[in-house]
Amino acid sequence: MNYTAEINVMPLKELLDPQGKAVVSGLKNLGINEAKDVRIGKHITIQIEAENEEQAKTKVDTACKKLLSNPVMEYYEFTMHS
Amino acid sequence: MKFGVVIFPGSNCDRDVIHVLENVLQQEVKILWHKDKSLDAFDTNDCILLPGGFSYGDYLRSGAIARFSPIMESVISFANSGGYVWGICNGFQILCEAGLLPGVLMRNTNRNFVCKNLFIKPEHNDTAITANLDVNRAYKIPIAHAEGNFYADEKTMKRIEENGQILFRYCDENGNVNDAANPNGSLLNIAGITNETKNVFGMMPHPERCTEDALGNTDGIELFRSLIAYAAKMEVDVMDDLLR
Numbered sequence: 001m002n003y004t005a006e007i008n009v010m011p012l013k014e015l016l017d018p019q020g021k022a023v024v025s026g027l028k029n030l031g032i033n034e035a036k037d038v039r040i041g042k043h044i045t046i047q048i049e050a051e052n053e054e055q056a057k058t059k060v061d062t063a064c065k066k067l068l069s070n071p072v073m074e075y076y077e078f079t080m081h082s
Numbered sequence: 083m084k085f086g087v088v089i090f091p092g093s094n095c096d097r098d099v100i101h102v103l104e105n106v107l108q109q110e111v112k113i114l115w116h117k118d119k120s121l122d123a124f125d126t127n128d129c130i131l132l133p134g135g136f137s138y139g140d141y142l143r144s145g146a147i148a149r150f151s152p153i154m155e156s157v158i159s160f161a162n163s164g165g166y167v168w169g170i171c172n173g174f175q176i177l178c179e180a181g182l183l184p185g186v187l188m189r190n191t192n193r194n195f196v197c198k199n200l201f202i203k204p205e206h207n208d209t210a211i212t213a214n215l216d217v218n219r220a221y222k223i224p225i226a227h228a229e230g231n232f233y234a235d236e237k238t239m240k241r242i243e244e245n246g247q248i249l250f251r252y253c254d255e256n257g258n259v260n261d262a263a264n265p266n267g268s269l270l271n272i273a274g275i276t277n278e279t280k281n282v283f284g285m286m287p288h289p290e291r292c293t294e295d296a297l298g299n300t301d302g303i304e305l306f307r308s309l310i311a312y313a314a315k316m317e318v319d320v321m322d323d324l325l326r
């Protein structure tokens with residue numbers, strides 16, 4: 001079976017996100033003063049072959065843990081569909 | 083002692099490091115490609131150096147993909163067997179990603195790529211690369227990075243401090259460690275750290291860029307000299323033990 005994982009990797013909530021901070025000032029220049037906090041992360045999709053959804057999830061979870069995110073500064077979440 | 087310099091796709095300080103070791107310090111250097119697997123030619127009194135650059139284009143996170151290069155498995159076992167491993171700039175980022183050093187290098191808080199000379203102060207003389215340095219002196223060494231903001235959680239920071247794992251801290255030219263001298267937002271002004279067993283070193287500043295009079299600054303050579311002298315002394319000590 002072919003599955004698609006939709007993964008979000010985000011900076012940990014307690015950490016400063018300099019990119020997000022820069023975007024907040026950009027939004028102000030655009031006239032959107034109401035934007036208070038912007039956090040920027042990554043959206044990653046993976047097409048993966050697996051026998052079933054559970055196996056696909058296990059593989060994607062390993063990918064997230066070992067390569068796609070660094071737990072010291074980021075967290076991840078993903079959804080899976082076929 | 084001899085040195086192995088690992089070249090990853092995107093490394094760009096490898097030549098500088100090789101030049102310093104071979105031509106300025108007359109050391110034996112073996113050039114290693116990231117696809118090499120064996121470090122059998124090295125023993126624990128040698129040093130594997132991971133140079134600066136933008137390995138794999140800094141894609142995903144600095145150092146994240148290089149960490150899975152074929153040679154890294156050997157570098158990890160070499161470090162675990164007690165060999166010296168030294169990462170400079172991107173090399174430091176790779177060592178953190180590989181788990182050989184604690185913490186992580188995040189985006190600079192000021193959002194700038196900072197490329198300039200600044201000052202760092204050795205924290206103590208307890209490691210090979212700081213053994214012969216003056217802890218009361220501010221060494222002028224350049225930095226060039228956008229991701230040098232050292233961070234670790236509270237528990238890890240406590241361990242780093244208690245174990246004496248801080249190697250260098252950013253300071254002003256008089257050696258004062260303060261916020262104004264911190265170029266990237268690093269916790270405790272950390273510019274370099276070591277592992278618990280003090281044989282793995284990571285630092286953001288580039289000592290290889292200030293080793294000759296022609297470059298207008300020679301402060302960086304002291305770190306290389308310290309390591310070489312320390313390793314030579316260890317070799318003599320081991321021989322003495324064997325002869326006893």
